[in-house]
Amino acid sequence: MKAVRLHGVQDLRVEEIAAPVAPGPEEVLVRVSMAGICGSDLHNFRTGAWISRAPSVAGHEFTGTVGAAGVGVSHVAAGDRVIVDSRVTCGSCRNCRAGLAQVCETMGFVGEAIDGGFAEAVLLPAENVIAAPPGVPDRHLALAEPLAVALHALDRLGVPDGAPLVVAGCGPIGGLVALLAARRGHGVHVIDRQAARAELVAGATGAAVAALDALPDARFAMDATGAPGVIRALAQGLLPGGAVGLVGIGHGALDLDPVLLVEKEMALVGCHAFGDELQRIGAVIAELGTALDPLIDAEIALDEVPAAYERHLAGEVAGLKTLIRCGS
Ligand SMILES: [Zn+2]
Ligand SMILES: [Zn+2]
Numbered sequence: 001m002k003a004v005r006l007h008g009v010q011d012l013r014v015e016e017i018a019a020p021v022a023p024g025p026e027e028v029l030v031r032v033s034m035a036g037i038c039g040s041d042l043h044n045f046r047t048g049a050w051i052s053r054a055p056s057v058a059g060h061e062f063t064g065t066v067g068a069a070g071v072g073v074s075h076v077a078a079g080d081r082v083i084v085d086s087r088v089t090c091g092s093c094r095n096c097r098a099g100l101a102q103v104c105e106t107m108g109f110v111g112e113a114i115d116g117g118f119a120e121a122v123l124l125p126a127e128n129v130i131a132a133p134p135g136v137p138d139r140h141l142a143l144a145e146p147l148a149v150a151l152h153a154l155d156r157l158g159v160p161d162g163a164p165l166v167v168a169g170c171g172p173i174g175g176l177v178a179l180l181a182a183r184r185g186h187g188v189h190v191i192d193r194q195a196a197r198a199e200l201v202a203g204a205t206g207a208a209v210a211a212l213d214a215l216p217d218a219r220f221a222m223d224a225t226g227a228p229g230v231i232r233a234l235a236q237g238l239l240p241g242g243a244v245g246l247v248g249i250g251h252g253a254l255d256l257d258p259v260l261l262v263e264k265e266m267a268l269v270g271c272h273a274f275g276d277e278l279q280r281i282g283a284v285i286a287e288l289g290t291a292l293d294p295l296i297d298a299e300i301a302l303d304e305v306p307a308a309y310e311r312h313l314a315g316e317v318a319g320l321k322t323l324i325r326c327g328s
Helices: 039-047 144-157 172-183 195-205 228-237 258-263 277-295 302-313
Strands: 002-008 011-016 027-036 061-069 081-084 121-125 129-131 165-168 188-191 220-223 243-246 267-270 296-301 321-325
Touching (some): 002 302, 027 081, 039 302, 061 121, 061 144, 081 144, 081 277, 129 277, 144 243, 144 277, 165 172, 172 188, 172 195, 172 220, 172 277, 188 195, 195 277, 228 243, 277 296, 296 302, 302 321
Parallel strands (some): 220 243, 243 267, 296 321
Antiparallel strands (some): 027 121, 027 321, 061 081, 081 129
16 A cells, blocks of 8 residues: 655655554554644654654544454444544553543654554554544544644633634644634634735634734733744733743743743643543534635645645645545
């Protein structure tokens, strides 16, 4: 079967590999229909930050149909459409036992710790698949995982009803946070260094476009850039009494006087992956429906994935989420 594997830093290859045959106990074989390219896929390709085994079939955002279910699997069966839980967790560390699997001590992700979904088929632990809601197209189901990340971040930030929210960074997560927040009735203001992306997200969500050096009157912001300079500007520019959510993966140290946080009674809230939000995301996807479509950039074939990585990293992609048709 065809698969896209990461062999090392900046070494992504489209290859013909042996297809998985039969699932073992507590495993399922998923025939992948559609997958999404995530910013963290690009980060891992560029830096190798999370390469724990190589080569590894990349991709943690995908949907498909169960081809076969192993012994002991009862919650899904062959023929069921599923969405995928990207987290590979131990289930037994003190964080997992406390219900905080998203900060598992040995946290890994599908596509890195085990083979992922940029392939025609993949074997997954049965606990990593959830039955998909009926009647939802593949291109929307492929957004389940980033939507769960966005929902988790928004819930952790705890923006009061009706309060305005600034979203910095109009990539897929920022765009989905803006969409969910707008649906909840928050006045949303979006910021991106690429004016066209900010306009795209504003148009898709009803948000207003703002600027980092002229923030609107707001007490809450979500940073989806991970850029220390952006986080500092948000902390400095927001009104007191709120919080900045941190959901972006960037690099560099944050140069921020803690007195600012004290005097402004401001919190920085880290938001990693998701908890039980993926279990709830089916209903959210069904309700959002075609509102998700403007956030989808293109649908490409597996062969085109390496070139798409290059385009994303070169900043040549105008849209947000590139989807991959994986079925043969
Ligand atoms: Zn992702
Ligand atoms: Zn754990």
